[in-house]
Amino acid sequence: MTNATQHVLKGSLSVIILKLLEDRGRMYGYEITQQVKAITAGELVLTEGALYPSLHKLEAEGLLTAETEVVDGRARKYYSLTKTGHQQTVSRVSELRSFMESLNTILNLKPAI
Amino acid sequence: MTNATQHVLKGSLSVIILKLLEDRGRMYGYEITQQVKAITAGELVLTEGALYPSLHKLEAEGLLTAETEVVDGRARKYYSLTKTGHQQTVSRVSELRSFMESLNTILNLKPAI
DNA sequence: TTACATACTATAGTTTCTTAGGTATTGAAA
DNA sequence: TTTCAATACCTAAGAAACTATAGTATGTAA
Numbered sequence: 001m002t003n004a005t006q007h008v009l010k011g012s013l014s015v016i017i018l019k020l021l022e023d024r025g026r027m028y029g030y031e032i033t034q035q036v037k038a039i040t041a042g043e044l045v046l047t048e049g050a051l052y053p054s055l056h057k058l059e060a061e062g063l064l065t066a067e068t069e070v071v072d073g074r075a076r077k078y079y080s081l082t083k084t085g086h087q088q089t090v091s092r093v094s095e096l097r098s099f100m101e102s103l104n105t106i107l108n109l110k111p112a113i
Numbered sequence: 114m115t116n117a118t119q120h121v122l123k124g125s126l127s128v129i130i131l132k133l134l135e136d137r138g139r140m141y142g143y144e145i146t147q148q149v150k151a152i153t154a155g156e157l158v159l160t161e162g163a164l165y166p167s168l169h170k171l172e173a174e175g176l177l178t179a180e181t182e183v184v185d186g187r188a189r190k191y192y193s194l195t196k197t198g199h200q201q202t203v204s205r206v207s208e209l210r211s212f213m214e215s216l217n218t219i220l221n222l223k224p225a226i
Numbered sequence: 227t228t229a230c231a232t233a234c235t236a237t238a239g240t241t242t243c244t245t246a247g248g249t250a251t252t253g254a255a256a
Numbered sequence: 257t258t259t260c261a262a263t264a265c266c267t268a269a270g271a272a273a274c275t276a277t278a279g280t281a282t283g284t285a286a
Contacts, residue, residue, distance in 0.1 A: 029265070052265075053266095075264070102153040186283065187234090
């Protein structure tokens with residue numbers, strides 16, 4: 001009675017992170033929050049309380065690697081995808097897309113009769 | 114740092130229920146699981162452990178009303194939208210759609226350079 | 227009579243996210 | 257010069273949603 005696709009729903013934050021890193025190559029946490037806000041015209045806002053734990057989890061799972069650098073007197077922690085991270089990005093993005101298609105099918109239903 | 118749109122993410126099951134009831138008028142729990150499975154060609158499968166608590170919650174919130182009927186010796190609990198439920202359906206569906214658009218924007222990003 | 231489909235309910239446990247803090251630096255405004 | 261916003265990271269308590277699992281019960285087909 002379970003479906004892997006649904007699992008993606010809850011994990012869409014991690015997919016967002018993975019996809020951004022795939023496209024941008026290397027980003028730090030704060031940058032991710034700002035980019036998501038900018039890309040979605042303020043529609044999607046990542047809270048730090050959700051983002052940082054998610055980044056740490058992805059790192060612990062071996063999908064991301066982190067390097068700390070000091071820029072303009074402030075420490076930044078740059079994240080990038082590992083090889084596994086890249087593979088996971090591809091499959092999770094595709095899973096999320098198919099979930100969204102299913103969801104769209106339901107949202108676009110017309111009343112019966 | 115919060116966004117109402119994100120709240121929708123976790124609540125997409127309830128939006129699915131609401132939308133189906135809006136279109137079909139009146140459904141019982143088991144029927145909902147079967148319809149979702151059929152509509153999405155097996156892609157989306159609702160677990161009973163997720164569905165029934167969600168139905169009860171929507172009923173408690175006043176978005177649904179329930180009537181029990183015995184059909185073929187089996188009790189069925191038919192749910193339908195209240196007036197508030199209908200209004201909520203409209204707004205939640207539109208919120209979910211705009212969330213999905215934002216998500217799609219990110220998923221469709223092309224690598225920089 | 228066994229097994230599957232129908233039909234509902236309850237609950238322990240996990241994961242994810244929100245809320246709400248905390249630390250610290252830089253730079254602009256007052 | 258002090259204060260506030262922006263930058264940049266972190267954590268922890270609690271809420272909420274979902275999974276997994278189990279239980280109850282009837283009808284029907286093998």
